[in-house]
Structure formats: structure tokens, C-alpha cells
Amino acid sequence: MDGASTLGFISVLPPLIAIVLAFWTRDTILSLGIACLVGVFLAGEGLLGFPNLMKEALGNESFSWIFLLEIFIGILIAFFQRTGAIQSFADLVGRRQASKKRIGITTWFMGLFVFFSDYFSPVFVGSTMRKVTDKAKMSREKLAYICDSTSAPVSVIVPITGWAVFISGLLIGLGPIQNEADALDVFTKSIPFNFYAVLSVLLVGLIASGIIKDFGPMRKAEERAHKEGKLVRDGSTPLVSKELTNIKPFFNDRLLSIAWNFFLPVLLIITIAVGTYIGLGSAKTMEAFLAAVIFLGIIMRIQxxxxxxxxxxxxxxxxxxxxxxxxxxxxxxxxxxxxxxxxANYLIQTTETWLNPGLLPAITFLLAAVIAFSTGTSWGTFGIMIPIAVPLALGFAGGEIDTVVLATIAAVAGGGVFGDHCSPLSDTTILASTGAAVDHIDHVRTQIPYSMVVGIIGLAIYLGLGLIG
Structure with missing residues (x-):
């Protein structure tokens, strides 16, 4: 099938089946497996098409990278727990007898600080703050929400991250954007128009500080945790199994140095990730975690x-x-x-005829959200939408970089993150559930109302810009 081909409405059925089954059964793995199998038959590939599809999907550098990253993250979290590092960190924070509100704000600030990697941020913040938030009777769903909504939304509005490099790279060659400097300059100018990402980060702070009260399913989760002491729902399946959550410190009578067992490995990860980004133009996150695992393994043996x-x-x-x-x-x-x-081609073909200068940013935002929700990938959405939407915006603008062009670029970025936040298929959403050790669907269900509120506000602003223009 070529780049412009589509099986029509049938092509939407597999992701739709996966999402509906995931919310209905609360079993993400089973739902995804059924959806893949049904999709293979709908595509006319037959039963043997399923293993062939998996070989194609998994036998590549992209999956190998995130697979190894997950493995090293799991080992590092286990090492943190076995050395007592996480317990020491929790005790260090807990000595101040901080309120639940202050702990929530601290968690929010940690997410803002670890801006350079949307993969590292939710797992690091979730796994290190979990014991602290548990002690404060904050539900795991809320911890996952804070981790998730301070990862991708922050990464996509900071012009020195891999997200900025990726989106800027897609802009090169479009209209007057001729080189990397032009592309990064245009991307930076589009950041104020990324209403979803900016408002998402602000909403987390307002909710964590108690200025805005919890609502929807999150409110019920918080009431359950506060009144019943149940940090997760009865019958739920946290995305981190007991082999990882039940690890006890090796030394029961003492906790070893938090500097060697926690701060230095974390500093090593940050130094390698940021250093390689500055020096090589690409943050070597997986390699940073591997280095931290080796370092902490040696430290454990020395101790x-x-x-x-x-x-x-x-x-x-x-x-x-x-x-x-x-x-x-x-x-x-x-x-x-x-x-x-x-x-994605089907979704684009059914909507591109509606586009006009006033509606372009709003329609782009919606379409990017639907594609990201259906596929679970914001970067894939950027790769699909920017080569289509930005040339249209440039055409409407007569080849100049005006408000419509900047808003369209931001709408692609924000819409991709919006759909990604609402999708149980998203890798960053999965990592947030992993870091918080919460049932994945419980995290998605409680986060969606917050994402929808911000998404609707963002859409309304884009429509307003269109009317003004």
C-alpha cells in the first residue's frame, strides 16, 4: 500500500476496537491483542499475517531502543529499592512533614525539572515520589496524571529538547524555512500558540496546589485514597508487578548513603542525556540509563x-x-x-476538504488529536501532519510566516500531545502508569477529563484566532 492509500473506514476499526475493549475489559494487553488479530483479518492477511505483522513492527531500531530503555529502567528502579535509595529519599522528603498539597507541588516541579526526556520524566518522577505520595494518601491515579502531564507537554514547549529538534527537522524545506536555524526559530515562535501544552502544565500546578479541586473520576480516586486508604482501586492491575514493587532494602537496620545510591546515578543520567544532546544533537537516554545501572551495580557490590x-x-x-x-x-x-x-490517510482525506484559513489551526488540532489517539504516537502524528498542514498554511499566508502558520505548527504539536494523553496506546502514558505503579486504564480514565477540558479550551482559542484573522 503506497503512502496515499487507505482501506477506508475499515482502517479505523482496529484502533477503535482496541480502545473500546480496553475501557470495557480494563485489560489493555488482551484488548490490543484482539484488535491486532481482527485488523490482520480485515486487511486480508489471514492468520499468518499476525506473526508477520509483529516481526515487522518489532524488528526495528525504534522498538529495540524503547525495549532496552524499559529494561534498564526496571533494573534501575529495582536497584534503587534494594539499596534503600527510594526509602531514603522518601524519608528525606517526609522529615519536613509536608502536606499533601506541598507534596503535589513538589512532584509537579520535579516533572518540570526533568524536561529533556518524556520517557525518563514520568518513570523517574513516579518511582521516586511514589512512597512519599503514598504516605500522604495521594491516589496513584493522581500521581500518574502529574507525571504524564509534566512530561510530553513540557518537552514540546522547550526549544532545546528532542521534540523541538524533531519538529524543526520536519519544517526544513517548507516555504521560506530553508535550514535548521530557520526551522528552530519558527518552532520557537510557535510555542506561545501551543495552548494545549501550556495550559496542561498550568492545570497540573493548579490542581496540585488545590486552587482547582479534583473532578470527575479523579475526585473519586482521591476520596478512596483519603477515606479508605486505598491507593489503587480494588481489583486493579498496577502496571508494575509485585516482583518490582515488593523489593525490600538489603540492609534492614540501616539505609546506605542516598548520595551514592540515588543522587549520583540520577546525576549521571541527566549529565549523559543533556551532554549528548548538546554535543551530538541527540539525547542518549537509553545509554544514560545503562550507564546508571552499571554504576549502581558496582556501588552495590562495593557496599x-x-x-x-x-x-x-x-x-x-x-x-x-x-x-x-x-x-x-x-x-x-x-x-x-x-x-x-x-x-491516518483516511482521516486526512475525510477532513482536508473542509480546510480554510480561519479553520485551519482548529481543524489541524482536532485531526492531529484523532490521529494521535488512534495510533498512540504523537511523533508519528507530527510526521504525518506537518508536511500536509504547514504547506496549506503557507499557501494561505502567501508564503510568509504569519500567525496562521505559527498557530498551525503549534496546533499539530498540541493536538498530537492531546490525543496521546487520551490514548491507552500511548508509550508515554504507559510509562506514566509504570512510574506510578497504577492500573493503566485507571490512569487513562482519570486523566481524560482533565485533558478534555484543556483540549476544548485550546480548540476554542484556535477558533477565536480564526475568527479574528
């Missing part, structure tokens, strides 16, 4: 923890992260299926 214990801890970390890995396996598979069936 007297046996090699066998270190290896057992590492294996428990891998086992504990497997639920998240399995969801990513099927998410990548259904994304490959969407590409084969032309899901």
Missing part, C-alpha cells in the same frame, strides 16, 4: 551486597517491568497495522 543478590534484583526489575513491555509490544504492532491499512 557489600553479593553478586548473586545484585543479579537476582536485576532479574526482578526485568520481570516487574514486563507488563509495560507487553503493552508496548502490542501498541507498536497496532501502530504498524494502522500504517499498513492507511488509518
Amino acid at each position: 557489600g551486597i553479593p553478586v548473586k543478590d545484585i543479579m537476582d534484583t536485576a532479574l526482578n526489575g526485568i520481570k516487574g517491568i514486563m507488563p509495560a513491555v507487553m503493552i508496548l509490544v502490542f501498541a507498536y504492532t497496532i501502530n504498524a497495522l494502522n500504517e499498513q491499512m492507511g488509518t
Whole structure:
């Protein structure tokens, strides 16, 4: 199937089946597996098409990268727990007897600080703050929301992240944007128009500080945690298994140095990720986690923890992260299926005839959101939408970089993050559930109302800009 082909409405069915089943059964892995199988038959590939699809979806550098990243994250979290680093960190924060509100704000600030990687941020913030938020009786759903809504939304509005480089790269060659400097300059100017990302980050702060009260399913989750002491829903399946959450510190009578076991590994990750971004133009996040795992493994041995214990801890970390890995396996598979069936092409073809200068940013925002929701990938949405929407905006603007062009670029970026936030197929949403150790669908259900409120406000602003223009 070529780049402009599509199977029509049939192409929308697999992601639709996956999403409906995920919310109905609350079993994401089963829902994704069924949707992939149904999609293969709808595409006319037959039963053997399923393993062939998985080989195509998983046998590439992109999946290998995130698979290894997940493995190293699992091992590092296990090492943190075995050394007592997370307990020490929780005790350090807990000594001040901070209120639930202050802990929420602290978690929000941590998410803002770790802006350079949307993969690192939700797992790091969730896993390090979990014991603190548990003690304050904050629901795991709310922790996951704070982690998720301070990862991608922050990364997409900071002009020195991989997100900025990726979007800028897609802009090169479009109209007057001739080189990397032009592209980054245009992207930076579009940031104030990324209403969804900016308002999402602000809403987290307002909710964490209590200025805006929790509402919808999140309010029920918070009431359950506060009144009943149940941090997760009865019958839920946290995305981190007991092999990882039940690891006890090796030394029961003392907690080892938090500097060696926590701050130095984290500093190593940040130094390598930021340093490689500055020096090489690409943050080597996976390599940074590998270096931290090796460093902390050596430190554990120096502190007297046996090699066998270190290896057992590492294996428990891998086992504990497997639920998240399995969801990513099927998410990548259904994304490959969407590409084969032309899901994005169908969505574009059914809406591109509506476009005009006034409606372009709003329609672009909606379409990007639908594609990201259906595929679970914001970067994939950027790759699809920018080559289509930005040339249209430039055409309306007579080849100049005006408000419509900047708003359209921002609408693609914000719409991709909006759809990504609402989708159970999203890798960053999966990582937020992993970091918070919460049921994945519970996280999505409680986050959607907040995302929808911000999305509607963002859409209204884009429509307003269109009317003014």
C-alpha cells in the first residue's frame, strides 16, 4: 500500500476496537491483542499475517531502543529499592512533614525539572515520589496524571529538547524555512500558540496546589485514597508487578548513603542525556540509563551486597517491568497495522476538504488529536501532519510566516500531545502508569477529563484566532 492509500473506514476499526475493549475489559494487553488479530483479518492477511505483522513492527531500531530503555529502567528502579535509595529519599522528603498539597507541588516541579526526556520524566518522577505520595494518601491515579502531564507537554514547549529538534527537522524545506536555524526559530515562535501544552502544565500546578479541586473520576480516586486508604482501586492491575514493587532494602537496620545510591546515578543520567544532546544533537537516554545501572551495580557490590543478590534484583526489575513491555509490544504492532491499512490517510482525506484559513489551526488540532489517539504516537502524528498542514498554511499566508502558520505548527504539536494523553496506546502514558505503579486504564480514565477540558479550551482559542484573522 503506497503512502496515499487507505482501506477506508475499515482502517479505523482496529484502533477503535482496541480502545473500546480496553475501557470495557480494563485489560489493555488482551484488548490490543484482539484488535491486532481482527485488523490482520480485515486487511486480508489471514492468520499468518499476525506473526508477520509483529516481526515487522518489532524488528526495528525504534522498538529495540524503547525495549532496552524499559529494561534498564526496571533494573534501575529495582536497584534503587534494594539499596534503600527510594526509602531514603522518601524519608528525606517526609522529615519536613509536608502536606499533601506541598507534596503535589513538589512532584509537579520535579516533572518540570526533568524536561529533556518524556520517557525518563514520568518513570523517574513516579518511582521516586511514589512512597512519599503514598504516605500522604495521594491516589496513584493522581500521581500518574502529574507525571504524564509534566512530561510530553513540557518537552514540546522547550526549544532545546528532542521534540523541538524533531519538529524543526520536519519544517526544513517548507516555504521560506530553508535550514535548521530557520526551522528552530519558527518552532520557537510557535510555542506561545501551543495552548494545549501550556495550559496542561498550568492545570497540573493548579490542581496540585488545590486552587482547582479534583473532578470527575479523579475526585473519586482521591476520596478512596483519603477515606479508605486505598491507593489503587480494588481489583486493579498496577502496571508494575509485585516482583518490582515488593523489593525490600538489603540492609534492614540501616539505609546506605542516598548520595551514592540515588543522587549520583540520577546525576549521571541527566549529565549523559543533556551532554549528548548538546554535543551530538541527540539525547542518549537509553545509554544514560545503562550507564546508571552499571554504576549502581558496582556501588552495590562495593557496599557489600553479593553478586548473586545484585543479579537476582536485576532479574526482578526485568520481570516487574514486563507488563509495560507487553503493552508496548502490542501498541507498536497496532501502530504498524494502522500504517499498513492507511488509518491516518483516511482521516486526512475525510477532513482536508473542509480546510480554510480561519479553520485551519482548529481543524489541524482536532485531526492531529484523532490521529494521535488512534495510533498512540504523537511523533508519528507530527510526521504525518506537518508536511500536509504547514504547506496549506503557507499557501494561505502567501508564503510568509504569519500567525496562521505559527498557530498551525503549534496546533499539530498540541493536538498530537492531546490525543496521546487520551490514548491507552500511548508509550508515554504507559510509562506514566509504570512510574506510578497504577492500573493503566485507571490512569487513562482519570486523566481524560482533565485533558478534555484543556483540549476544548485550546480548540476554542484556535477558533477565536480564526475568527479574528
